[in-house]
Amino acid sequence: MKFWQRAQNAGFKIPELPTESRERTFPDTNCVILDGKLVASLIADQCKELGKGRKQPKLAAILAGEDPASQVYVGSKGKSFANVGFASETILIPSSEASSDKLIETIEKLNADVSVSGILLQLPLPNKMDEAAITARIKREKDVDGFLAANMGLLAIGNFKDTFLACTPFGVMVLLAAYGINPAGKNMVVVGRSNIVGKPMALLGISADSTVTVAHSRTKNLPEICRNADILIAAVGKRALITKEFVKPGSVVIDVGIHRDENGKISGDVAADVRYIASALTPVPGGVGPLTIAMLTMNTALAAWN
């Protein structure tokens, strides 16, 4: 598997799932639960195990401003790193001090710091800063989010031994592999074309021999296009947009969306009725979310080790 090359070079293996996990279905359905939380925990175990006797990976997260969701994200990332014995530090920059110059200076310092394996610049940035221009200052070799043009370009040309893959689509590929779902020769439809999910997901699908379609807000006949999918990736950012009318019976559906309603209940881009016709589906929560953090941990290990 091409996407796994760099991980493999560092000693990681595609997690093997016990049969009962592979066959667990949503209640009253034949739809297999693609348990991202489980796969994430197995990746975490490998991080811990492979870390023995190796350089301790360290993540430096830059948190500029006071966005509450960002504070939660950065906090949970730090916890995941601690759980596997990796180091992490958070550099807090209050909005009042958060200028482009200040952020670039911070990044340059972390670029030069040999104790730092990976740098994460938490988005969104406050004060209407140019996020792309500031992100671009992160050293390619420490871009564990895989957001840099240089890493996306390495993915595009198929250099899997050097690139950092964006964590969410990387996690989706691992999940499919762990459940024995081979994308080769299948129709993969990616709904959404963001730089951090849709586009790298499409490039990963192409490299795995899928016939890949990228659909988005300007797509006509979206339900019809989605119904062509053997593997449907919903990364559209609209709650429950993908209903059963969008899904071919027996297909595999991956829900990248995370939405929180007024009661704090979390759900995704995929509606509840899809489980009655898909053959496998990621739950939300417990699907792609935990995997994204696991892949960030792994990318930081790869930055430290190879």
Next chain:
Amino acid sequence: MKFWQRAQNAGFKIPELPTESRERTFPDTNCVILDGKLVASLIADQCKELGKGRKQPKLAAILAGEDPASQVYVGSKGKSFANVGFASETILIPSSEASSDKLIETIEKLNADVSVSGILLQLPLPNKMDEAAITARIKREKDVDGFLAANMGLLAIGNFKDTFLACTPFGVMVLLAAYGINPAGKNMVVVGRSNIVGKPMALLGISADSTVTVAHSRTKNLPEICRNADILIAAVGKRALITKEFVKPGSVVIDVGIHRDENGKISGDVAADVRYIASALTPVPGGVGPLTIAMLTMNTALAAWN
């Protein structure tokens, strides 16, 4: 038009075609001839005109080995540059002297030479050298072929003011624009997933709001998938593979293939019968081929001017 941003910043305009050219059809059909040669000549005129009083762009082409087709290509590129008043030189390295070290040394010298705007490393390289590793040594700012991971990555993340677009897909986008064919909301199917045509073409299609499908040798039901296309890009490298069974009536077909038969006759990936059902089609020769060279000329001008 996003893909045109860098060209626009340098003063280039999408070529305007006279009505009679836009309406010219293949004999006995209603299928418009997408005249790449004409659009290429209008791009060349702009290179000449905009070059007045500006720094003279210069291409340095490295030709390693004695491949006859490569000699022809490099020769015709040189001629196109001379025609618009741009400089070009060819550095010949015979097979007997063509080592990785020698090529990298040559590239480093050209990277540092301020008189050289663009560097072209003609492929294939002899002596089983690592083409990707050697190409990667070209300075991003002189990569007028747009082959580097760094430039492909800028395209992927949508930074159109800095990237160099790969010449063939760049030419296809210009051709569509010159004929008033807007890809937004249309289904674009790209057959072929090479780094120099298929993948950058797909990324350009996505940025132009097409719903893009990338098909390839592992695709099942290729004719059916192609028949979904409003714009079909054939970059498959097999003579006449795309027959009328692959084409939706009224669609636009772009033929990127170039094949020469035993009698020297040139034809493409698209069979002759397609013109009876497509609404527009590029001829081979005289379609995408001349445009590719025109875009190389333009990219070298962009390297010199902005």
